[in-house]
Amino acid sequence: xxxxxxxxxxxxxxxxxxxxxxxxxxxxxxxxxxxxxxxxxxxxxxxxxxxxxxxxxxxxxxxxxxxxxxxxxxxxxxxxxxxxxxxxxxxxxxxxxxxxxxxxxxxxxxxxxxxxxxxxxxxxxxxxxxxxxxxxxxxxxxxxxxxxxxxxxxxxxxxxxxxxxxxxxxxxxxxxxxxxxxxxxxxxxxxxxxxxxxxxxxxxxxxxxxxxxxxxxxxxxxxxxxxxxxxxxxxxxxxxxxxxxxxxxxxxxxxxxxxxxxxxxxxxxxxxxxxxxxxxxxxxxxxxxxxxxxxxxxxxxxxxxxxxxxxx
Amino acid sequence: xxxxxxxxxxxxxxxxxxxxxxxxxxxxxxxxxxxxxxxxxxxxxxxxxxxxxxxxxxxxxxxxxxxxxxxxxxxxxxxxxxxxxxxxxxxxxxxxxxxxxxxxxxxxxxxxxxxxxxxxxxxxxxxxxxxxxxxxxxxxxxxxxxxxxxxxxxxxxxxxxxxxxxxxxxxxxxxxxxxxxxxxxxxxxxxxxxxxxxxxxxxxxxxxxxxxxxxxxxxxxxxxxxxxxxxxxxxxxxxxxxx
Numbered sequence: 001x002x003x004x005x006x007x008x009x010x011x012x013x014x015x016x017x018x019x020x021x022x023x024x025x026x027x028x029x030x031x032x033x034x035x036x037x038x039x040x041x042x043x044x045x046x047x048x049x050x051x052x053x054x055x056x057x058x059x060x061x062x063x064x065x066x067x068x069x070x071x072x073x074x075x076x077x078x079x080x081x082x083x084x085x086x087x088x089x090x091x092x093x094x095x096x097x098x099x100x101x102x103x104x105x106x107x108x109x110x111x112x113x114x115x116x117x118x119x120x121x122x123x124x125x126x127x128x129x130x131x132x133x134x135x136x137x138x139x140x141x142x143x144x145x146x147x148x149x150x151x152x153x154x155x156x157x158x159x160x161x162x163x164x165x166x167x168x169x170x171x172x173x174x175x176x177x178x179x180x181x182x183x184x185x186x187x188x189x190x191x192x193x194x195x196x197x198x199x200x201x202x203x204x205x206x207x208x209x210x211x212x213x214x215x216x217x218x219x220x221x222x223x224x225x226x227x228x229x230x231x232x233x234x235x236x237x238x239x240x241x242x243x244x245x246x247x248x249x250x251x252x253x254x255x256x257x258x259x260x261x262x263x264x265x266x267x268x269x270x271x272x273x274x275x276x277x278x279x280x281x282x283x284x285x286x287x288x289x290x291x292x293x294x295x296x297x298x299x300x301x302x303x304x305x306x307x308x309x310x311x312x
Numbered sequence: 313x314x315x316x317x318x319x320x321x322x323x324x325x326x327x328x329x330x331x332x333x334x335x336x337x338x339x340x341x342x343x344x345x346x347x348x349x350x351x352x353x354x355x356x357x358x359x360x361x362x363x364x365x366x367x368x369x370x371x372x373x374x375x376x377x378x379x380x381x382x383x384x385x386x387x388x389x390x391x392x393x394x395x396x397x398x399x400x401x402x403x404x405x406x407x408x409x410x411x412x413x414x415x416x417x418x419x420x421x422x423x424x425x426x427x428x429x430x431x432x433x434x435x436x437x438x439x440x441x442x443x444x445x446x447x448x449x450x451x452x453x454x455x456x457x458x459x460x461x462x463x464x465x466x467x468x469x470x471x472x473x474x475x476x477x478x479x480x481x482x483x484x485x486x487x488x489x490x491x492x493x494x495x496x497x498x499x500x501x502x503x504x505x506x507x508x509x510x511x512x513x514x515x516x517x518x519x520x521x522x523x524x525x526x527x528x529x530x531x532x533x534x535x536x537x538x539x540x541x542x543x544x545x546x547x548x549x550x551x552x553x554x555x
Contacts, residue, residue: 057356176370179363183356183363184405187355206418209443210443257372281393
Protein backbone atom coordinates (compact mmCIF):
# COMPACT_ATOMS: atom_id res chain seq x y z
CA UNK A 1 0.00 0.00 0.00
CA UNK A 2 2.87 2.36 0.84
CA UNK A 3 4.46 1.61 -2.54
CA UNK A 4 1.13 2.24 -4.31
CA UNK A 5 0.76 5.68 -2.74
CA UNK A 6 4.41 6.39 -3.56
CA UNK A 7 3.70 5.65 -7.21
CA UNK A 8 0.77 8.10 -7.12
CA UNK A 9 3.10 10.72 -5.63
CA UNK A 10 5.68 10.15 -8.39
CA UNK A 11 3.11 10.53 -11.18
CA UNK A 12 1.80 13.71 -9.56
CA UNK A 13 5.38 15.00 -9.24
CA UNK A 14 5.97 14.46 -12.97
CA UNK A 15 2.79 16.35 -13.89
CA UNK A 16 3.51 19.14 -11.39
CA UNK A 17 7.00 19.91 -12.66
CA UNK A 18 5.95 19.60 -16.31
CA UNK A 19 3.26 22.24 -15.85
CA UNK A 20 5.52 24.37 -13.67
CA UNK A 21 8.03 24.65 -16.49
CA UNK A 22 5.38 25.31 -19.11
CA UNK A 23 3.83 28.00 -16.92
CA UNK A 24 7.19 29.71 -16.58
CA UNK A 25 7.51 29.61 -20.40
CA UNK A 26 3.98 30.88 -20.86
CA UNK A 27 4.66 33.99 -18.82
CA UNK A 28 8.40 34.17 -19.52
CA UNK A 29 9.51 33.97 -15.92
CA UNK A 30 12.92 33.33 -14.43
CA UNK A 31 16.32 33.44 -16.13
CA UNK A 32 15.53 33.65 -19.88
CA UNK A 33 13.26 36.59 -19.15
CA UNK A 34 16.43 38.68 -18.93
CA UNK A 35 16.41 38.53 -22.75
CA UNK A 36 12.75 39.53 -23.07
CA UNK A 37 13.53 42.37 -20.69
CA UNK A 38 16.57 43.43 -22.69
CA UNK A 39 14.97 43.17 -26.14
CA UNK A 40 13.26 46.60 -26.36
CA UNK A 41 16.53 48.28 -25.32
CA UNK A 42 18.16 46.58 -28.33
CA UNK A 43 15.38 47.85 -30.61
CA UNK A 44 13.56 44.52 -30.67
CA UNK A 45 9.91 45.39 -29.99
CA UNK A 46 8.15 42.12 -29.12
CA UNK A 47 4.84 40.50 -28.15
CA UNK A 48 6.20 38.21 -25.42
CA UNK A 49 4.62 38.23 -21.97
CA UNK A 50 7.06 39.76 -19.48
CA UNK A 51 6.44 38.22 -16.07
CA UNK A 52 9.46 38.23 -13.78
CA UNK A 53 7.69 38.04 -10.43
CA UNK A 54 10.70 36.58 -8.67
CA UNK A 55 12.76 33.45 -8.95
CA UNK A 56 10.57 30.46 -9.76
CA UNK A 57 11.38 28.72 -6.48
CA UNK A 58 10.12 31.58 -4.34
CA UNK A 59 7.11 32.23 -6.55
CA UNK A 60 6.06 28.58 -6.44
CA UNK A 61 6.81 28.23 -2.75
CA UNK A 62 4.37 31.10 -2.14
CA UNK A 63 1.64 29.77 -4.45
CA UNK A 64 1.93 26.23 -3.05
CA UNK A 65 2.06 27.38 0.58
CA UNK A 66 -1.06 29.52 0.11
CA UNK A 67 -2.77 26.51 -1.47
CA UNK A 68 -1.56 24.18 1.28
CA UNK A 69 -2.61 26.51 4.08
CA UNK A 70 -6.12 27.01 2.65
CA UNK A 71 -6.47 23.26 2.05
CA UNK A 72 -5.19 22.51 5.57
CA UNK A 73 -7.66 24.95 7.14
CA UNK A 74 -10.53 23.39 5.18
CA UNK A 75 -9.41 19.85 6.06
CA UNK A 76 -9.29 20.77 9.73
CA UNK A 77 -12.96 21.82 9.44
CA UNK A 78 -13.81 18.35 8.19
CA UNK A 79 -14.17 19.21 4.50
CA UNK A 80 -13.27 16.37 2.15
CA UNK A 81 -9.81 16.55 0.47
CA UNK A 82 -11.43 16.23 -2.97
CA UNK A 83 -12.86 19.72 -2.47
CA UNK A 84 -10.24 21.20 -0.13
CA UNK A 85 -7.16 20.54 -2.31
CA UNK A 86 -8.50 22.00 -5.62
CA UNK A 87 -10.07 24.93 -3.75
CA UNK A 88 -6.75 25.73 -2.03
CA UNK A 89 -4.90 25.39 -5.34
CA UNK A 90 -7.46 27.69 -6.94
CA UNK A 91 -6.77 30.39 -4.36
CA UNK A 92 -3.01 29.94 -4.86
CA UNK A 93 -3.41 30.28 -8.63
CA UNK A 94 -5.58 33.38 -8.31
CA UNK A 95 -2.91 35.05 -6.18
CA UNK A 96 -0.32 33.96 -8.75
CA UNK A 97 -2.40 35.48 -11.55
CA UNK A 98 -2.55 38.81 -9.71
CA UNK A 99 1.21 38.69 -9.24
CA UNK A 100 1.58 37.85 -12.95
CA UNK A 101 -0.45 40.89 -14.03
CA UNK A 102 1.36 43.61 -12.14
CA UNK A 103 4.97 42.82 -13.19
CA UNK A 104 3.98 42.65 -16.86
CA UNK A 105 2.27 46.04 -16.80
CA UNK A 106 5.02 47.58 -14.70
CA UNK A 107 7.88 46.30 -16.81
CA UNK A 108 6.28 47.03 -20.15
CA UNK A 109 5.31 50.56 -19.10
CA UNK A 110 8.91 51.11 -17.97
CA UNK A 111 9.92 50.25 -21.54
CA UNK A 112 7.88 53.11 -22.95
CA UNK A 113 11.10 55.05 -23.55
CA UNK A 114 12.15 52.28 -25.98
CA UNK A 115 8.73 52.51 -27.70
CA UNK A 116 7.56 49.14 -26.43
CA UNK A 117 3.73 49.21 -26.28
CA UNK A 118 1.56 47.35 -23.78
CA UNK A 119 -0.46 44.99 -25.98
CA UNK A 120 -3.74 44.41 -24.18
CA UNK A 121 -4.51 41.27 -26.19
CA UNK A 122 -1.16 39.85 -25.02
CA UNK A 123 -2.06 40.69 -21.42
CA UNK A 124 -5.58 39.26 -21.49
CA UNK A 125 -4.69 36.33 -23.72
CA UNK A 126 -1.95 35.03 -21.45
CA UNK A 127 -3.49 35.44 -18.00
CA UNK A 128 -5.86 32.49 -18.16
CA UNK A 129 -3.23 30.06 -19.56
CA UNK A 130 -0.82 31.23 -16.84
CA UNK A 131 -3.44 30.60 -14.15
CA UNK A 132 -4.45 27.19 -15.54
CA UNK A 133 -0.89 25.93 -15.94
CA UNK A 134 -0.13 27.21 -12.45
CA UNK A 135 -3.25 25.50 -11.09
CA UNK A 136 -2.19 22.15 -12.52
CA UNK A 137 1.24 22.44 -10.88
CA UNK A 138 -0.08 23.69 -7.54
CA UNK A 139 -2.91 21.17 -7.26
CA UNK A 140 -0.45 18.31 -7.85
CA UNK A 141 1.99 19.66 -5.27
CA UNK A 142 -0.79 20.14 -2.72
CA UNK A 143 -2.01 16.60 -3.39
CA UNK A 144 1.53 15.24 -2.92
CA UNK A 145 1.87 17.17 0.34
CA UNK A 146 -1.53 15.89 1.50
CA UNK A 147 -0.63 12.26 0.76
CA UNK A 148 2.65 12.56 2.65
CA UNK A 149 1.41 14.70 5.55
CA UNK A 150 0.32 13.41 8.99
CA UNK A 151 -3.31 14.03 7.98
CA UNK A 152 -3.05 12.09 4.70
CA UNK A 153 -3.67 8.52 3.55
CA UNK A 154 -0.10 7.36 4.28
CA UNK A 155 -0.64 8.16 7.97
CA UNK A 156 -3.83 6.09 7.94
CA UNK A 157 -1.99 2.89 7.00
CA UNK A 158 -1.86 0.74 10.12
CA UNK A 159 0.10 -2.37 11.02
CA UNK A 160 3.55 -0.86 10.38
CA UNK A 161 6.17 -0.51 13.12
CA UNK A 162 6.61 3.21 12.24
CA UNK A 163 4.30 5.69 10.56
CA UNK A 164 4.74 5.78 6.78
CA UNK A 165 3.98 9.51 6.51
CA UNK A 166 6.38 12.44 6.80
CA UNK A 167 6.28 14.26 10.17
CA UNK A 168 6.05 17.71 8.52
CA UNK A 169 2.56 19.30 8.36
CA UNK A 170 0.78 19.95 5.07
CA UNK A 171 1.69 23.67 4.59
CA UNK A 172 5.39 23.03 5.30
CA UNK A 173 5.46 20.13 2.84
CA UNK A 174 3.83 22.43 0.26
CA UNK A 175 6.57 24.98 0.94
CA UNK A 176 9.33 22.35 0.59
CA UNK A 177 8.02 20.87 -2.66
CA UNK A 178 7.14 24.35 -3.99
CA UNK A 179 10.73 25.55 -3.60
CA UNK A 180 12.08 22.30 -5.06
CA UNK A 181 9.75 22.25 -8.06
CA UNK A 182 10.61 25.89 -8.80
CA UNK A 183 14.34 25.30 -8.46
CA UNK A 184 14.17 22.34 -10.86
CA UNK A 185 11.96 24.14 -13.38
CA UNK A 186 14.32 27.07 -13.33
CA UNK A 187 17.45 24.92 -13.64
CA UNK A 188 16.44 22.55 -16.43
CA UNK A 189 13.40 23.61 -18.42
CA UNK A 190 14.61 27.17 -18.92
CA UNK A 191 17.49 25.95 -21.06
CA UNK A 192 15.17 24.79 -23.82
CA UNK A 193 13.37 28.13 -23.76
CA UNK A 194 16.34 30.45 -23.25
CA UNK A 195 18.97 28.75 -25.40
CA UNK A 196 16.84 27.34 -28.19
CA UNK A 197 13.41 28.93 -28.52
CA UNK A 198 14.38 32.56 -27.87
CA UNK A 199 17.25 32.37 -30.38
CA UNK A 200 15.84 30.07 -33.02
CA UNK A 201 17.07 32.29 -35.84
CA UNK A 202 20.70 31.89 -34.66
CA UNK A 203 23.02 29.00 -35.59
CA UNK A 204 22.08 25.70 -33.92
CA UNK A 205 24.65 23.93 -31.76
CA UNK A 206 26.52 26.79 -30.14
CA UNK A 207 26.25 28.76 -26.92
CA UNK A 208 24.45 32.08 -27.34
CA UNK A 209 27.19 34.68 -27.54
CA UNK A 210 26.94 37.81 -25.44
CA UNK A 211 26.53 39.93 -28.59
CA UNK A 212 23.27 38.10 -29.38
CA UNK A 213 21.75 38.96 -26.02
CA UNK A 214 18.51 40.84 -26.33
CA UNK A 215 18.19 40.06 -30.03
CA UNK A 216 15.40 37.54 -29.55
CA UNK A 217 13.45 35.74 -32.27
CA UNK A 218 10.15 37.57 -32.70
CA UNK A 219 8.50 35.74 -35.58
CA UNK A 220 6.48 32.56 -35.38
CA UNK A 221 5.86 29.90 -38.02
CA UNK A 222 2.99 32.12 -39.07
CA UNK A 223 2.78 35.73 -37.92
CA UNK A 224 4.34 37.30 -34.87
CA UNK A 225 5.38 35.11 -31.96
CA UNK A 226 3.81 35.38 -28.52
CA UNK A 227 4.66 33.44 -25.39
CA UNK A 228 1.89 30.95 -26.22
CA UNK A 229 3.95 29.74 -29.20
CA UNK A 230 6.83 29.12 -26.82
CA UNK A 231 4.72 26.75 -24.72
CA UNK A 232 3.77 24.60 -27.71
CA UNK A 233 7.46 24.25 -28.59
CA UNK A 234 8.79 23.61 -25.08
CA UNK A 235 6.02 21.09 -24.35
CA UNK A 236 7.76 18.76 -26.79
CA UNK A 237 11.05 18.45 -24.89
CA UNK A 238 11.86 21.00 -22.18
CA UNK A 239 8.65 20.53 -20.19
CA UNK A 240 8.62 16.72 -20.11
CA UNK A 241 12.36 16.63 -19.33
CA UNK A 242 11.75 18.96 -16.38
CA UNK A 243 8.85 16.84 -15.19
CA UNK A 244 11.05 13.78 -15.47
CA UNK A 245 13.69 15.43 -13.28
CA UNK A 246 11.31 16.04 -10.39
CA UNK A 247 9.63 12.66 -10.91
CA UNK A 248 12.99 10.87 -10.76
CA UNK A 249 14.07 12.81 -7.67
CA UNK A 250 10.85 11.96 -5.82
CA UNK A 251 11.01 8.37 -7.09
CA UNK A 252 14.53 7.68 -5.91
CA UNK A 253 14.21 9.61 -2.65
CA UNK A 254 11.13 7.64 -1.65
CA UNK A 255 12.39 4.38 -3.10
CA UNK A 256 15.67 4.34 -1.22
CA UNK A 257 13.92 5.30 2.03
CA UNK A 258 11.34 2.54 1.57
CA UNK A 259 13.95 -0.09 0.65
CA UNK A 260 15.88 0.97 3.75
CA UNK A 261 12.75 0.58 5.86
CA UNK A 262 12.12 -2.88 4.40
CA UNK A 263 15.70 -3.90 5.18
CA UNK A 264 15.23 -2.59 8.70
CA UNK A 265 12.09 -4.69 9.20
CA UNK A 266 9.13 -2.70 7.92
CA UNK A 267 6.90 -5.74 7.84
CA UNK A 268 7.99 -7.02 11.25
CA UNK A 269 6.93 -6.00 14.72
CA UNK A 270 9.66 -3.39 15.12
CA UNK A 271 11.97 -1.39 12.87
CA UNK A 272 15.73 -1.33 13.31
CA UNK A 273 16.28 2.38 12.64
CA UNK A 274 20.05 2.15 12.21
CA UNK A 275 19.81 -0.51 9.50
CA UNK A 276 16.90 1.30 7.79
CA UNK A 277 18.78 4.62 7.62
CA UNK A 278 22.11 2.99 6.70
CA UNK A 279 20.70 0.97 3.80
CA UNK A 280 18.93 4.08 2.47
CA UNK A 281 22.19 6.05 2.59
CA UNK A 282 24.18 3.31 0.83
CA UNK A 283 21.57 3.01 -1.94
CA UNK A 284 21.65 6.80 -2.33
CA UNK A 285 25.44 6.81 -2.66
CA UNK A 286 25.25 4.05 -5.30
CA UNK A 287 22.68 6.09 -7.27
CA UNK A 288 24.98 9.12 -6.97
CA UNK A 289 27.90 7.13 -8.39
CA UNK A 290 25.72 5.94 -11.29
CA UNK A 291 24.73 9.56 -12.01
CA UNK A 292 28.39 10.64 -12.18
CA UNK A 293 29.16 7.79 -14.59
CA UNK A 294 26.10 8.76 -16.63
CA UNK A 295 27.33 12.33 -16.95
CA UNK A 296 30.84 11.15 -17.88
CA UNK A 297 29.34 9.04 -20.64
CA UNK A 298 27.04 11.83 -21.85
CA UNK A 299 29.83 14.40 -22.06
CA UNK A 300 32.12 11.92 -23.81
CA UNK A 301 29.37 11.03 -26.30
CA UNK A 302 28.60 14.69 -27.04
CA UNK A 303 32.29 15.54 -27.56
CA UNK A 304 32.70 12.64 -29.98
CA UNK A 305 29.44 13.25 -31.83
CA UNK A 306 29.60 17.05 -32.17
CA UNK A 307 33.37 17.53 -32.23
CA UNK A 308 35.28 20.76 -31.58
CA UNK A 309 33.61 24.11 -32.28
CA UNK A 310 33.47 24.97 -35.96
CA UNK A 311 32.83 28.52 -37.12
CA UNK A 312 33.91 31.99 -36.30
CA UNK B 313 18.29 23.65 30.12
CA UNK B 314 21.63 21.90 30.60
CA UNK B 315 24.46 24.25 29.45
CA UNK B 316 26.14 21.39 27.58
CA UNK B 317 22.99 20.94 25.49
CA UNK B 318 22.87 24.67 24.76
CA UNK B 319 26.50 24.62 23.62
CA UNK B 320 25.73 21.58 21.46
CA UNK B 321 22.84 23.43 19.77
CA UNK B 322 25.07 26.47 19.19
CA UNK B 323 27.91 24.38 17.75
CA UNK B 324 25.60 22.44 15.45
CA UNK B 325 24.07 25.69 14.13
CA UNK B 326 27.58 27.01 13.42
CA UNK B 327 28.80 23.80 11.75
CA UNK B 328 25.58 23.46 9.76
CA UNK B 329 25.75 27.07 8.61
CA UNK B 330 29.40 26.81 7.56
CA UNK B 331 28.69 23.60 5.65
CA UNK B 332 25.74 25.31 3.93
CA UNK B 333 28.01 28.14 2.81
CA UNK B 334 30.70 25.69 1.64
CA UNK B 335 28.04 23.77 -0.31
CA UNK B 336 26.87 26.90 -2.12
CA UNK B 337 30.46 27.77 -3.08
CA UNK B 338 30.95 24.28 -4.54
CA UNK B 339 27.85 24.34 -6.76
CA UNK B 340 28.31 25.16 -10.45
CA UNK B 341 25.96 28.12 -10.74
CA UNK B 342 25.59 29.90 -14.05
CA UNK B 343 22.59 32.08 -13.21
CA UNK B 344 20.71 33.78 -16.04
CA UNK B 345 23.55 33.52 -18.63
CA UNK B 346 23.56 29.72 -18.26
CA UNK B 347 19.93 29.62 -19.44
CA UNK B 348 21.22 31.00 -22.77
CA UNK B 349 24.27 28.68 -22.72
CA UNK B 350 26.50 31.72 -22.26
CA UNK B 351 28.01 30.51 -18.97
CA UNK B 352 28.91 27.16 -17.45
CA UNK B 353 26.73 25.86 -14.64
CA UNK B 354 23.14 25.34 -13.62
CA UNK B 355 20.78 27.93 -15.07
CA UNK B 356 19.51 29.37 -11.82
CA UNK B 357 20.62 31.32 -8.75
CA UNK B 358 22.79 29.89 -5.96
CA UNK B 359 20.23 30.40 -3.24
CA UNK B 360 17.35 28.81 -5.12
CA UNK B 361 19.31 25.76 -6.22
CA UNK B 362 20.93 25.14 -2.85
CA UNK B 363 17.68 25.70 -0.95
CA UNK B 364 15.81 23.42 -3.34
CA UNK B 365 18.32 20.64 -2.82
CA UNK B 366 18.65 21.16 0.93
CA UNK B 367 14.91 21.02 1.55
CA UNK B 368 14.72 17.80 -0.49
CA UNK B 369 17.42 16.42 1.80
CA UNK B 370 15.53 17.75 4.80
CA UNK B 371 12.40 15.91 3.65
CA UNK B 372 14.27 12.60 3.66
CA UNK B 373 16.12 13.45 6.87
CA UNK B 374 12.86 14.19 8.68
CA UNK B 375 11.42 10.86 7.53
CA UNK B 376 14.58 9.04 8.67
CA UNK B 377 14.60 10.88 12.01
CA UNK B 378 11.06 9.65 12.64
CA UNK B 379 12.34 6.03 12.58
CA UNK B 380 13.59 6.59 16.13
CA UNK B 381 10.24 6.90 17.86
CA UNK B 382 11.09 6.72 21.55
CA UNK B 383 14.77 7.68 21.66
CA UNK B 384 17.14 10.30 20.28
CA UNK B 385 17.73 9.90 16.54
CA UNK B 386 21.26 9.02 15.42
CA UNK B 387 22.66 12.42 14.40
CA UNK B 388 25.21 11.07 11.93
CA UNK B 389 22.75 8.82 10.08
CA UNK B 390 20.04 11.50 9.82
CA UNK B 391 22.52 14.14 8.64
CA UNK B 392 24.00 11.70 6.11
CA UNK B 393 20.50 10.91 4.82
CA UNK B 394 19.90 14.62 4.30
CA UNK B 395 23.24 15.01 2.56
CA UNK B 396 22.60 12.11 0.18
CA UNK B 397 19.08 13.40 -0.56
CA UNK B 398 20.39 16.85 -1.48
CA UNK B 399 23.19 15.27 -3.54
CA UNK B 400 20.71 13.21 -5.56
CA UNK B 401 18.50 16.25 -6.20
CA UNK B 402 21.45 18.23 -7.56
CA UNK B 403 22.72 15.19 -9.47
CA UNK B 404 19.46 14.55 -11.32
CA UNK B 405 18.97 18.25 -12.03
CA UNK B 406 22.44 18.66 -13.52
CA UNK B 407 22.19 15.45 -15.54
CA UNK B 408 18.85 16.37 -17.14
CA UNK B 409 20.10 19.93 -17.71
CA UNK B 410 23.05 18.44 -19.59
CA UNK B 411 20.64 16.27 -21.60
CA UNK B 412 18.79 19.45 -22.56
CA UNK B 413 22.02 21.19 -23.59
CA UNK B 414 23.17 18.19 -25.64
CA UNK B 415 19.92 17.04 -27.25
CA UNK B 416 17.85 20.23 -27.06
CA UNK B 417 20.46 22.71 -28.24
CA UNK B 418 23.29 20.57 -29.65
CA UNK B 419 25.87 22.00 -27.26
CA UNK B 420 28.90 20.23 -25.76
CA UNK B 421 29.27 20.86 -21.98
CA UNK B 422 32.58 22.69 -21.43
CA UNK B 423 34.23 24.80 -18.77
CA UNK B 424 34.96 28.44 -19.52
CA UNK B 425 37.45 28.98 -16.69
CA UNK B 426 39.98 26.17 -17.20
CA UNK B 427 41.62 24.88 -20.39
CA UNK B 428 41.69 21.24 -19.24
CA UNK B 429 39.18 19.38 -17.08
CA UNK B 430 41.19 18.65 -13.89
CA UNK B 431 39.48 15.28 -13.34
CA UNK B 432 39.09 13.72 -16.79
CA UNK B 433 41.99 15.69 -18.38
CA UNK B 434 39.77 16.46 -21.40
CA UNK B 435 40.65 19.70 -23.21
CA UNK B 436 37.95 22.35 -23.05
CA UNK B 437 38.99 25.38 -25.10
CA UNK B 438 38.42 24.07 -28.62
CA UNK B 439 34.88 22.89 -27.76
CA UNK B 440 33.84 26.27 -26.31
CA UNK B 441 31.82 28.77 -28.32
CA UNK B 442 33.82 31.99 -28.72
CA UNK B 443 32.63 34.97 -26.69
CA UNK B 444 30.86 32.80 -24.14
CA UNK B 445 31.96 31.77 -20.66
CA UNK B 446 31.47 28.06 -21.34
CA UNK B 447 28.21 26.10 -21.38
CA UNK B 448 26.64 23.05 -19.75
CA UNK B 449 28.06 21.02 -16.88
CA UNK B 450 31.49 19.51 -17.65
CA UNK B 451 32.49 16.55 -15.48
CA UNK B 452 34.54 18.54 -12.98
CA UNK B 453 31.60 20.91 -12.36
CA UNK B 454 29.25 17.96 -12.08
CA UNK B 455 31.34 16.28 -9.41
CA UNK B 456 31.87 19.57 -7.60
CA UNK B 457 28.09 20.11 -7.62
CA UNK B 458 27.45 16.64 -6.21
CA UNK B 459 29.92 17.31 -3.38
CA UNK B 460 28.36 20.74 -2.79
CA UNK B 461 24.87 19.26 -2.60
CA UNK B 462 26.03 16.60 -0.17
CA UNK B 463 27.83 19.07 2.09
CA UNK B 464 24.95 21.57 2.09
CA UNK B 465 22.29 18.93 2.69
CA UNK B 466 24.39 17.44 5.51
CA UNK B 467 24.60 20.87 7.17
CA UNK B 468 20.87 21.54 6.92
CA UNK B 469 19.91 18.10 8.23
CA UNK B 470 22.46 18.43 11.07
CA UNK B 471 20.78 21.61 12.32
CA UNK B 472 17.37 19.96 11.99
CA UNK B 473 18.19 16.80 13.90
CA UNK B 474 20.02 18.63 16.69
CA UNK B 475 17.08 20.96 17.25
CA UNK B 476 14.62 18.09 17.22
CA UNK B 477 16.71 15.85 19.49
CA UNK B 478 18.10 18.25 22.04
CA UNK B 479 16.02 21.44 21.90
CA UNK B 480 12.90 19.24 21.70
CA UNK B 481 11.44 21.28 18.87
CA UNK B 482 8.53 19.76 16.98
CA UNK B 483 9.53 18.52 13.49
CA UNK B 484 7.82 21.53 11.88
CA UNK B 485 9.55 24.12 14.08
CA UNK B 486 12.92 22.39 13.74
CA UNK B 487 12.46 22.28 9.96
CA UNK B 488 11.57 25.97 9.69
CA UNK B 489 14.51 27.03 11.91
CA UNK B 490 16.92 24.82 9.95
CA UNK B 491 15.68 26.23 6.62
CA UNK B 492 15.98 29.77 8.06
CA UNK B 493 19.61 29.36 9.15
CA UNK B 494 20.36 27.63 5.87
CA UNK B 495 18.88 30.36 3.66
CA UNK B 496 20.69 33.11 5.60
CA UNK B 497 24.00 31.39 4.89
CA UNK B 498 23.10 30.62 1.28
CA UNK B 499 22.24 34.26 0.56
CA UNK B 500 25.48 35.43 2.16
CA UNK B 501 27.44 32.93 0.06
CA UNK B 502 25.61 34.09 -3.07
CA UNK B 503 26.68 37.68 -2.37
CA UNK B 504 30.23 36.46 -1.83
CA UNK B 505 30.25 34.61 -5.15
CA UNK B 506 28.72 37.58 -6.95
CA UNK B 507 27.46 36.04 -10.20
CA UNK B 508 28.65 32.75 -11.58
CA UNK B 509 30.99 30.04 -10.29
CA UNK B 510 31.94 26.69 -11.80
CA UNK B 511 33.01 24.69 -8.76
CA UNK B 512 36.17 23.97 -6.78
CA UNK B 513 38.39 24.31 -9.87
CA UNK B 514 37.22 27.88 -10.51
CA UNK B 515 39.88 30.46 -9.48
CA UNK B 516 37.04 32.41 -7.87
CA UNK B 517 36.54 29.57 -5.38
CA UNK B 518 40.04 29.83 -3.91
CA UNK B 519 39.87 33.62 -3.86
CA UNK B 520 36.62 33.92 -1.98
CA UNK B 521 36.05 30.79 0.08
CA UNK B 522 37.86 32.04 3.21
CA UNK B 523 35.80 35.23 3.44
CA UNK B 524 32.63 33.27 2.70
CA UNK B 525 33.23 30.74 5.44
CA UNK B 526 34.13 33.44 7.97
CA UNK B 527 30.92 35.33 7.15
CA UNK B 528 28.99 32.06 7.50
CA UNK B 529 30.59 31.53 10.91
CA UNK B 530 29.50 34.98 12.09
CA UNK B 531 25.91 34.76 10.84
CA UNK B 532 25.51 31.16 12.08
CA UNK B 533 26.84 32.19 15.49
CA UNK B 534 24.22 34.95 15.67
CA UNK B 535 21.49 32.56 14.51
CA UNK B 536 22.67 29.95 17.00
CA UNK B 537 22.61 32.47 19.87
CA UNK B 538 19.07 33.45 18.86
CA UNK B 539 17.99 29.80 18.92
CA UNK B 540 19.65 29.22 22.29
CA UNK B 541 17.97 32.32 23.74
CA UNK B 542 14.63 31.19 22.33
CA UNK B 543 15.07 27.71 23.81
CA UNK B 544 16.10 29.08 27.19
CA UNK B 545 13.56 31.93 27.55
CA UNK B 546 10.57 30.56 25.67
CA UNK B 547 10.67 26.78 26.15
CA UNK B 548 7.09 26.54 24.85
CA UNK B 549 8.39 27.55 21.39
CA UNK B 550 9.66 24.03 21.02
CA UNK B 551 6.16 22.66 21.08
CA UNK B 552 5.60 24.09 17.64
CA UNK B 553 2.24 25.75 18.32
CA UNK B 554 -0.58 24.82 16.02
CA UNK B 555 1.77 23.28 13.48
